[in-house]
Every structure is written in structure tokens, then in C-alpha cells.
Amino acid sequence: MLNRLLFRRIDNTPLIIFRIFFGVLISLECYGAIVTGWIRRVLVEPDFTFTFIGFEWLQPLPGNGMYFYFFIMGTLGILITLGYRYRWSMIAFTIMWTGVYLMQKSSYNNHYYLLILISFLMCFFPASRSHSLDVRRRPELKTDSMYAYVKWIFVLQLLIVYTYAALAKCYADWLDTTFIELLMSAKKSRPLIGELLQHPIVIHSIRIFGIAFDLLIIPALLWHRTRVFAFICAIFFHLFNSYVFQIGIFPYLALAFTVFFFEAETIRRVFFPRKVAYTLNEIRIPSKHRWMLAAGVIYFTVQLLLPVRHHFFKDDVLWTEEGHRLSWRMMLRSRKGNISFKVVNKANGKSTAISVDDYVTRKQKRMLATHPDFIWQFAQRLKHEYASKGEDVAVYANALVSVNGRPLRRLIDPNTDLAAEKWSHLRHHEWILPSKLKIQRPKTRD
Secondary structure (H helix, E strand, O other): OHHHHHHEEEEOHHHHHHHHHHHHHHHHHHHHHHHOOHHHHHHHOOOOOOOOOOOOOOOOOOOOHHHHHHHHHHHHHHHHHHOOOHHHHHHHHHHHHHHHHHHOOOOOOHHHHHHHHHHHHHOOOOOOOOOOHHHHHOHHHOOOEEEHHHHHHHHHHHHHHHHHHHHHOOOHHHHOOHHHHHHHHOOOOOOOOOOHHHOHHHHHHHHHHHHHHHHHHHHHHHOOOOHHHHHHHHHHHHHHHHHHHOOOOHHHHHHHHHHHOOOHHHHHHHHOOOOOOOOOOOEOOOOOHHHHHHHHHHHHHHHHHHHHHHHHOOOOHHHHOOOOOOOOOOOOOOEEEEEEEEEEEOOOOOEEEEOHHHOOOHHHHHHHOOOHHHHHHHHHHHHHHHHOOOOOEEEEEEEEEEEOOOOOEEOEOOOOOHHHOOOOOOOOOOOEOOOOOOOOOOOOOO
């Protein structure tokens, strides 16, 4: 049964067209980052970047280096689209994109992480075996089939993403629309629909549809009787998100994935009507199938565990942010706050107030004021800066944070020397003060 599910040869048309869509989208993402000024704002203008902790050595290239870096990634996207030196192009893009992801988190976005995962998987898939320059160069590579596990890997990956996204929304501030009201109030100026987004009926529709879509879209696409309706819902959902939230290529990437849910013959007739249909459906078990199964089990076990790790940390992830990233917690909270730092010379007790604006950009300051890991990293930077001048200092932070419209509350223990604290990815940090989120509810709208 498992061998038939995974190792049956099926038509590879969905994979081929997805490669083309994928290549075009990542090219647009990379070239767009240059044109829109994203690279300038996030990687060029800041004096330093907040990397993922442990990757401090991974810094933006100096001068115009990051513009060339993204231009190369965009060009790799074109090569992937054309299927030219596909394997090497895909590997190079995956490494380069992962580097960008890890070197900055001020612009963290779940679809950046998803792009790493999909790029990694695409490195192993035979996506250039048809309609590619690789086949034109080497005709012996051409094939019209692929293993069925390629399809099911995509399906399972998406099932994990959407299911965890739905479960994450099942919390008080989403269910009573507190967060949705905050989210939509920020979109009031959006042309055509800004005012409509403030209407209670729309707010409650988003509350219900947001969870229902994430929870049901994959099963609905898999079942042939609901597939077309689910596809229409997906088009509406993702285009709505694209227009309202302007989240780059993610909505279109999500739509590109739907090619794996329709019958391959349907996809072939629409996109490649002259392509030979593959109908043999024979089972061919690879010689290394046990290693492949083991690798798949390890990969998806990690994917299943990462999103639940925050349950093993003390306190509420909405407050501490511990375990928030890599967990498909999408559009779930609004954080606002302010912060100040004080540096104390341990030798003479001299205290110095730090002007945060002298160190970070406006965008970085918003993250620094509300996220404990940013606060810790900034304290470490101050420690090293003063150490370079021969001073041994303690660093204290006073951070007031509001989550989802609640009153401002102190986030960090102001008496803790953050310069002396160690960071752990596996435990709660006691210098993050208790949340008390459950007893302090924001006022609802009249």
C-alpha cells in the first residue's frame, strides 16, 4: 500500500509547470526587493542587522553587494524557470535565500521560511526533465513521469502549514475578533474596500472564514467533488490577502501549489497540450527507498514538532514570542511599545542613557521595542561596543509593550543585567516578566 502510494510513476506535468511558476515568482521576489527599496531599508541602511541568534557572523555584504546578491538570486530564478542547469541553480538559490533569511529578522515573514523549505525540496525533485533547456542539451534526460511521492510531499507540507495556521487562530483574541478589528483598522485607507473592512459582518466573516479555509482547503482540494469550489475559494482568499496585506509572492505561490491537486491530465491539457500523456502508472521501487523513507520521516517529524515547541515554554507565546517563528503563526498579534536602555560602568558605577535612535532604523526600533530576542541582542551589542573601549558594563532595559490593544505593560525585568544573560533556544528566559494576558482583556468595540 505504501509502495503504491509513494513509488508509483505518475505524469510529471504538475511538477514541470510548478517549476516554471516557482522560478518566475522567486525572480519577481528578488528583483522586486531591489526595485521597491526593500534591500536598501532592511539590509543597506541599518548600521547592523538583527540576525537569527547564532548567525551573527552572517552579515550583509558591504556597499552595493546586496543588490548584486539579489540580482544573482533573481537570475537563478530565471534559470530555474527555463530549466537550465536546474539542479545547480536550485541549490545555489536555496543556499543564498537561506542566507538572506538568517541574516535579518526585522522583516520576518512566514513565506520567507516556506520559500526555504520548498526550495530545499525542489533541489531533490526532477523538475527539469521536460520543457527545459537541460533536456534540449541532453535529450536522454527527458521523461514524462515522476514518482508519486513528489506530489504527496507537497500535499503533506501544505497540510502542515495550513493546519497549524488554523489551530493558531483558535485563541481568544481571534475568536472574539479583538485582533481582527485591530488588523482591519490599519487597512481603513485601502482603496475601494477600506471602509467595508471595518463592518462587523466583514469582521466576523473573516473570523470564521480564516479558520475554516486553513483547516479545510487541503482536504477540499484533494476530494474531486469539492476541488473546483475549493480552488475558487483559494483564488478569492489569496487575492484578497494580496490586495489587503500586500505580502509579496506568497498568495501566488499558494495558488501555484494547486497544480498538484488537479488531475495531471487536466493540467497537461491546460498548459502543455502537446506534451505526451503518461498513463502507465507502474510501481518502481528505488534501490535506496529505505533511506528515502527515513529521510522523509525525519523531515516531517521536525515539521510537526517545530510549531508546537512553544507549548513547552513557560507563559504565553503571544507575550514572550518564544517559539513563535517557524511555527506558521500567521497574522495573530499586534505588538506596540517603547523601550529605553541604560548602560552602567561596573568599575565606577557611572550610568549612561542610550539613545536607541542612534543605532537602529525606525523599522528595527519597532521590533526592538517589542521582542525579547531583539532586546537581548541589542544589549549584547552595547556590551561589546563598550568592551572595545575598555569598559566592563551592565546593560538594563525598560520595555513597555502592548499586545493586541491591551494597556502597556513592562516586558523585561528592569533590574536584570541583560549583558550578563545567556540566550537559550530551548528554555524560557526568566527576565521576561509574566504576561498576565488571560486576566487583562482589552476593551471591545461598542
